[in-house]
Amino acid sequence: MDPREPPVEGPPAESFASVFDVAETRHDGDRLVYVGEPRVGPDVLEREVWPLFREHGYEVRLTTVTESRADPITGLEIENTRHALVAEPRAVGLDGIPWLNVVTFLLTVLTTLLAGTMWYYEPVSDPLDLLAGWPFALAVMGVLGVHELGHYVLSRYHDVEASLPYFIPVPTFIGTLGAVIRMKGRIPDRRALFDIGVAGPLAGLLATVVVTVIGLYLPPIEVPQAVLDDPNAINIEFGFPPLLLLISELTGRPLSYADPSLAVNPVVFGGWIGMFVTFLNLIPVGQLDGGHLVRAMAGRRQETLAALVPLGLFGLSAYLYFVQQMDLRDSVLIWTFWGLISLGLARAGPATPIYDEPLDRKRMAVGVLTFVLGALCFTPVPFELLSV
Numbered sequence: 001m002d003p004r005e006p007p008v009e010g011p012p013a014e015s016f017a018s019v020f021d022v023a024e025t026r027h028d029g030d031r032l033v034y035v036g037e038p039r040v041g042p043d044v045l046e047r048e049v050w051p052l053f054r055e056h057g058y059e060v061r062l063t064t065v066t067e068s069r070a071d072p073i074t075g076l077e078i079e080n081t082r083h084a085l086v087a088e089p090r091a092v093g094l095d096g097i098p099w100l101n102v103v104t105f106l107l108t109v110l111t112t113l114l115a116g117t118m119w120y121y122e123p124v125s126d127p128l129d130l131l132a133g134w135p136f137a138l139a140v141m142g143v144l145g146v147h148e149l150g151h152y153v154l155s156r157y158h159d160v161e162a163s164l165p166y167f168i169p170v171p172t173f174i175g176t177l178g179a180v181i182r183m184k185g186r187i188p189d190r191r192a193l194f195d196i197g198v199a200g201p202l203a204g205l206l207a208t209v210v211v212t213v214i215g216l217y218l219p220p221i222e223v224p225q226a227v228l229d230d231p232n233a234i235n236i237e238f239g240f241p242p243l244l245l246l247i248s249e250l251t252g253r254p255l256s257y258a259d260p261s262l263a264v265n266p267v268v269f270g271g272w273i274g275m276f277v278t279f280l281n282l283i284p285v286g287q288l289d290g291g292h293l294v295r296a297m298a299g300r301r302q303e304t305l306a307a308l309v310p311l312g313l314f315g316l317s318a319y320l321y322f323v324q325q326m327d328l329r330d331s332v333l334i335w336t337f338w339g340l341i342s343l344g345l346a347r348a349g350p351a352t353p354i355y356d357e358p359l360d361r362k363r364m365a366v367g368v369l370t371f372v373l374g375a376l377c378f379t380p381v382p383f384e385l386l387s388v
Contacts, residue, residue, distance in 0.1 A: 011052040034085040058087035108167035112137035115175030119266035139270025147204030154199040158192035161185030189355040190296040197292030212271030216253035220262045239379035275377035282374035285309045286345025295350040306346040313339035
């Protein structure tokens with residue numbers, strides 16, 4: 001039997017013989033392995049073989065395999081490293097119940113309900129008391145969920161394998177660190193990279209505007225007198241991004257009250273979270289949405305811009321600390337943290353599409369508009385911790 005005979009499920013070696021010389025093929029579980037040597041560079045090879053394997057229901061990547069064999073004379077083990085095309089089955093749709101997604105979703109519902117009861121100043125003596133925080137939890141879960149579902153829907157549209165959203169539960173005054181989806185498949189081209197990247201921020205912003213308007217029309221909440229009289233109480237003062245101020249102006253609804261016993265409805269804070277998350281996701285670096293957009297819009301020049309992002313964030317942090325004399329626990333720490341995150345993301349690099357043709361003008365215009373909207377969600381001082 002010819003060792004180069006292809007597995008029944010995969011494309012025949014002859015179909016890509018001009019770019020990869022196959023020595024043997026084999027199964028490795030549900031994966032197909034074509035061992036051999038490339039005749040062209042890795043980028044050209046990928047562009048040639050990727051559509052062939054995709055037609056057969058596989059994602060393919062070039063890798064190296066190390067094999068051991070006994071020397072026929074000495075009997076010693078000799079290691080030999082060769083190249084291989086490794087093809088893994090594609091599964092764009094759901095395969096069974098995504099239990100991890102379900103569990104993280106339910107846990108995040110719980111932590112956002114807990115955060116909501118805090119914002120409504122409701123005591124929690126039994127589990128049912130958590131239901132008092134449902135408007136805040138619904139607002140936060142809504143803006144985050146719509147954002148991630150925007151990515152997921154466009155991933156399905158472009159036939160790119162992606163997971164459902166994973167929510168991140170954290171018992172803080174927000175209740176979560178956000179949500180993510182995991183891209184499992186390769187991105188075909190810049191158009192797909194752009195569409196998948198831009199869908200999340202635009203969908204999330206639409207949900208954010210709706211949540212903010214609803215929150216502004218909801219009645220304010222009363223701050224208990226015990227909190228106002230407590231000398232150890234901490235007041236979290238949020239910075240308002242331009243978009244939030246604009247929505248307040250257009251609706252004629254206030255974002256604060258002269259009476260210290262009244263506070264804006266916490267649902268508005270859900271909108272604030274949506275804006276903050278949108279800005280962070282549009283930071284143009286690595287695998288963030290902004291990194292995807294700039295990689296699709298500017299090609300490989302994205303790496304130059306990404307290298308400047310950490311410097312900008314560290315510079316903002318230094319300005320707030322040394323010039324504005326702000327406390328480390330406030331926004332200084334936030335931008336320092338995100339400077340470190342962006343540094344790591346810049347080193348890891350952006351998603352690279354298979355085909356790298358430039359975008360059309362319409363998508364370029366949508367990309368510019370998205371970054372403008374992202375800038376309207378920015379505030380240099382997201383919050384300060386003040387004594388009541």
